[in-house]
Amino acid sequence: GAGVSQSPRYKVAKRGQDVALRCDPISGHVSLFWYQQALGQGPEFLTYFQNEAQLDKSGLPSDRFFAERPEGSVSTLKIQRTQKEDSAVYLCASSHGTFEPYEQYFGPGTRLTVT
């Protein structure tokens, strides 16, 4: 079956531009997560949705980062006025439930390069 998909796979942005990264979770998955992975590091949590509700956004590094999931399925991570330090792979994951135990299924990521 279809897994988590993300688009675009690669994005190059000039410093100061706004970008929008899309995540299509596995159909029917209630929970959706965004992570940021810098080169050579493990993924770091950004934010979490349960259906359309954003339950945790403690990992968003600044107010330039904004995520939404208006209909409880597709999610968009938006970065305003991109900076060089935003260059990273942005990973999206989804999960079927909200009760332990449950595994997260990850997409391939979007590699963002800010020049």
Add this chain to the structure above:
Amino acid sequence: DAKTTQPPSMDCAEGRAANLPCNHSTISGNEYVYWYRQIHSQGPQYIIHGLKNNETNEMASLIITEDRKSSTLILPHATLRDTAVYYCIVCLGCDKIIFGKGTRLHILP
């Protein structure tokens, strides 16, 4: 900070069993142990999880010590495609996975 400690890297000969250790001495009674791996240029992939008992699936086996302070992930017959970074994670209500640095496993031909 991650609640787990893993060796930074390990080697294993192709066809042999790869045994990846993980220490989680501060684990609480109802926290699960999860293992994920990340092959180069891909997103992380769920492998297995356990609470108290040993677990096995088509990918791997998970051995958890009786005191639950450590565990071992076993890939029974490692192949070159198993070369990846392996993450041991302990959490309850895993809405925020903390990955740590993981173990870089090299499978040697």
